[in-house]
Amino acid sequence: MIGALARMPSTLRTLGSSQVSNLIGLLIVAAALALTLQHVLQHSASLFFQILIIGIADGSIYALIALGYTMVYGIIELINFAHGDVFTLGGYFSLALFPIFGIAEGKAGFGYVIPLLIVALITMLLCGLVNITIERVAYRPLRNAPRLAPLITAIGMSSVLEGAMYLWRGPFSLHYPDLLPLTRFNIGPVNIGVKDLIVIAFAVILVVVFTLFINLSKLGKAMRATAQDRDAAQLMGIDINRTISATFFIGAALAGAGGITWGLYISSVDPFLGFITGLIAFTAAVFGGIGNIPGAALGGLLIGLIRAFSDSYFDSSWTEVLIFGILIATLVFRPTGLLGMRVPEK
Amino acid sequence: MVRARGLAVLIIATFVAFACGGTTSSGSKGEIDIASDLPTSGADASSGLPTQEGANFAVTRAGTVRGYTLKFVPFDDSVNGVHDPAHGVQNVQAMISNNLILGMVGPFNSNVAKAEIPVANAAPLAMMSPSNTNECLTVTYSYCQSADGFTAESLRPSGSNNYFRVAAPDTFQGPAMADFALKAAPAGLGITKIAVWDDEETFGQGVANNFAKEFTAKGGTVVDRKSYDPKAKSDFHDFLASAKANGAQGIYVGGTSATGACKARGQMAGLFNPDIYYLGPDGIGDAQCLTDSGSMATSNMYATQGVADATQNPTAATIVAAYKAAYPGASNIGAYTFAGYDCAAILIDAIGRAIDANGGKTPTRAQVITALGQTKNFQGLTGVITLNTAGDQTTPTLQFQQVQNGAWVFKSQFAVGGTTS
Numbered sequence: 001m002i003g004a005l006a007r008m009p010s011t012l013r014t015l016g017s018s019q020v021s022n023l024i025g026l027l028i029v030a031a032a033l034a035l036t037l038q039h040v041l042q043h044s045a046s047l048f049f050q051i052l053i054i055g056i057a058d059g060s061i062y063a064l065i066a067l068g069y070t071m072v073y074g075i076i077e078l079i080n081f082a083h084g085d086v087f088t089l090g091g092y093f094s095l096a097l098f099p100i101f102g103i104a105e106g107k108a109g110f111g112y113v114i115p116l117l118i119v120a121l122i123t124m125l126l127c128g129l130v131n132i133t134i135e136r137v138a139y140r141p142l143r144n145a146p147r148l149a150p151l152i153t154a155i156g157m158s159s160v161l162e163g164a165m166y167l168w169r170g171p172f173s174l175h176y177p178d179l180l181p182l183t184r185f186n187i188g189p190v191n192i193g194v195k196d197l198i199v200i201a202f203a204v205i206l207v208v209v210f211t212l213f214i215n216l217s218k219l220g221k222a223m224r225a226t227a228q229d230r231d232a233a234q235l236m237g238i239d240i241n242r243t244i245s246a247t248f249f250i251g252a253a254l255a256g257a258g259g260i261t262w263g264l265y266i267s268s269v270d271p272f273l274g275f276i277t278g279l280i281a282f283t284a285a286v287f288g289g290i291g292n293i294p295g296a297a298l299g300g301l302l303i304g305l306i307r308a309f310s311d312s313y314f315d316s317s318w319t320e321v322l323i324f325g326i327l328i329a330t331l332v333f334r335p336t337g338l339l340g341m342r343v344p345e346k
Numbered sequence: 347m348v349r350a351r352g353l354a355v356l357i358i359a360t361f362v363a364f365a366c367g368g369t370t371s372s373g374s375k376g377e378i379d380i381a382s383d384l385p386t387s388g389a390d391a392s393s394g395l396p397t398q399e400g401a402n403f404a405v406t407r408a409g410t411v412r413g414y415t416l417k418f419v420p421f422d423d424s425v426n427g428v429h430d431p432a433h434g435v436q437n438v439q440a441m442i443s444n445n446l447i448l449g450m451v452g453p454f455n456s457n458v459a460k461a462e463i464p465v466a467n468a469a470p471l472a473m474m475s476p477s478n479t480n481e482c483l484t485v486t487y488s489y490c491q492s493a494d495g496f497t498a499e500s501l502r503p504s505g506s507n508n509y510f511r512v513a514a515p516d517t518f519q520g521p522a523m524a525d526f527a528l529k530a531a532p533a534g535l536g537i538t539k540i541a542v543w544d545d546e547e548t549f550g551q552g553v554a555n556n557f558a559k560e561f562t563a564k565g566g567t568v569v570d571r572k573s574y575d576p577k578a579k580s581d582f583h584d585f586l587a588s589a590k591a592n593g594a595q596g597i598y599v600g601g602t603s604a605t606g607a608c609k610a611r612g613q614m615a616g617l618f619n620p621d622i623y624y625l626g627p628d629g630i631g632d633a634q635c636l637t638d639s640g641s642m643a644t645s646n647m648y649a650t651q652g653v654a655d656a657t658q659n660p661t662a663a664t665i666v667a668a669y670k671a672a673y674p675g676a677s678n679i680g681a682y683t684f685a686g687y688d689c690a691a692i693l694i695d696a697i698g699r700a701i702d703a704n705g706g707k708t709p710t711r712a713q714v715i716t717a718l719g720q721t722k723n724f725q726g727l728t729g730v731i732t733l734n735t736a737g738d739q740t741t742p743t744l745q746f747q748q749v750q751n752g753a754w755v756f757k758s759q760f761a762v763g764g765t766t767s
Contacts, residue, residue, distance in 0.1 A: 171387070
């Protein structure tokens with residue numbers, strides 16, 4: 001009885017402090033929404049919907065990248081900083097493959113859909129192989145080392161990839177051919193680009209297919225089991241190394257697809273593109289709850305929307321402050337992210 | 347191990363032998379070095395390298411000055427492909443510690459100049475920039491401290507000037523383009539609503555602000571004013587949508603190709619009609635900008651250049667032809683190649699006069715600076731150049747360029763005389 005009484009205040013205190021932090025978080029979000037709403041109302045509805053679509057397009061690409069971060073974190077608790085550069089590599093590989101398949105700017109049309117998809121598949125395969133190699137060379141030997149060690153090799157691999165692209169095609173930004181149709185149409189006051197829709201559809205299909213794969217396939221089950229308890233999974237006959245390699249492969253394939261989509265969307269790639277894009281996608285993964293796959297998709301989408309609205313209604317100088325502010329706020333107030341972190345039980 | 351050490355000794359000995367040979371073998375009065383500090387690697391190389399080649403050509407062509415052998419010592423201030431103020435300062439410190447260097451051509455970028463001038467000023471070392479255009483580098487305006495964080499005086503701790511340039515300052519580039527945009531059709535573009543962006547750099551922000559000020563003062567409307575961080579911004583669709591929703595007839599971007607100023611042009615396809623205007627300062631007037639623009643590299647793109655076009659100057663024809671024979675590549679000629687040539691040539695001329703003033707002996711660096719400040723009616727490739735005490739040309743020239751058939755071509759140029767001080 002006395003013990004219960006003594007425990008009471010501490011329970012109340014923890015309850016109180018988490019409520020206060022939740023309240024602060026809610027207030028900040030409400031204030032930001034109110035401010036955005038005020039700016040949105042000053043402009044036309046057509047701009048709002050246009051920015052909404054741009055935000056979703058950006059967000060779905062961030063989601064593609066964020067999935068790779070979150071999967072790798074889920075399975076070996078490593079933030080693979082080279083992931084953003086694997087994404088850039090997707091742009092570079094596809095750019096090199098286009099001439100082989102006779103794809104060039106101005107030749108866009110239905111006849112090029114199949115070659116473009118083939119290029120996308122080869123690029124995803126190549127990115128996957130690069131990421132498997134990175135895991136084999138830089139992370140696997142350090143799997144039992146202190147957690148800081150693979151983190152440092154990850155940053156090192158990021159620089160190696162950036163340097164390789166720099167040496168391969170030079171430091172300049174390269175023009176990515178305009179292959180998607182530039183047609184735009186109106187639905188009421190809303191002006192929509194076919195290009196935006198294709199980008200969104202492509203990313204959404206990949207995310208959905210991938211989520212189904214993780215949830216339904218045997219390999220997906222093995223991945224989830226390995227993430228939960230590596231030793232127990234091994235005892236159950238799961239080949240841990242193969243499962244981890246598969247995780248890196250799939251993550252990189254999605255990032256590679258993201259690289260192509262981004263290139264098609266923004267018409268350029270440069271060696272350092274993946275650095276900041278990777279950081280933003282990583283923020284998205286943390287925002288959604290690192291290790292949580294639907295969380296990464298949701299986080300990516302939200303970060304994309306936030307970026308687009310902040311850039312167009314406010315100023316891009318504020319965008320980074322906002323995005324990385326979200327990263328910090330998530331880690332401080334809600335470390336499990338929006339949908340909850342999948343914490344390996346040990 | 348022993349053999350390796352022996353090899354090292356041999357290599358060092360060879361270097362020493364060559365180093366000694368360099369100074370003793372020539373029959374001249376000695377050697378005088380002219381350095382350059384330009385961004386010559388990475389994304390910036392497209393503008394920095396042809397400038398360095400111009401300066402190099404001037405030094406090689408002169409060969410000697412008053413019996414001294416001339417040597418060109420180039421430095422690169424880019425890090426990871428982008429001009430870097432801190433690296434520029436290191437280069438200037440290296441120049442200062444080399445007694446043979448009596449002056450430098452450069453730097454290329456205004457934010458590098460801001461970092462380098464105080465260091466060179468304390469030495470003192472003569473600086474001769476082909477392309478710096480930030481107006482606050484030479485003249486203190488009321489807004490310099492608050493807008494750029496420095497004034498012409500604060501950059502010169504010794505109290506006297508060591509920095510000169512041939513390019514027209516931003517006070518001209520931005521407003522000239524604003525006038526051009528507002529003027530009715532054949533002489534100008536005849537537009538009244540424009541979106542203005544900048545890349546958050548000393549140069550980009552300065553030139554964009556000056557454009558906006560003039561555009562508004564002359565009756566135009568800046569319908570959208572935005573800044574972007576070049577490291578983070580690669581998708582400009584939202585900026586473009588915002589500009590379009592606000593009714594912009596064109597976009598003025600205060601930035602450079604290296605800071606991604608032309609990526610937005612490439613993303614305009616489909617969103618805007620191809621006849622939308624895209625205007626900018628000298629920073630977008632290069633080949634990289636056209637690459638980034640893709641199918642939107644149309645004739646509705648205009649850029650100002652802070653120097654005259656040497657190919658329009660009949661008296662420069664022989665030297666321009668000789669340069670083209672020595673450097674035949676298309677990438678060997680940038681907007682500031684012949685300004686780079688002029689900077690080196692003016693330095694050599696000043697060093698010559700300083701030698702005369704010093705009775706034929708090697709002049710001090712301070713004497714070179716004094717002679718440089720007295721440069722009058724110098725027959726350069728980009729015009730007749732007279733420098734004032736602040737460091738500017740008394741009548742700099744501004745050039746308009748337009749994209750035609752996938753290349754920047756000369757449109758018009760005019761003198762913009764009467765700099766204050």
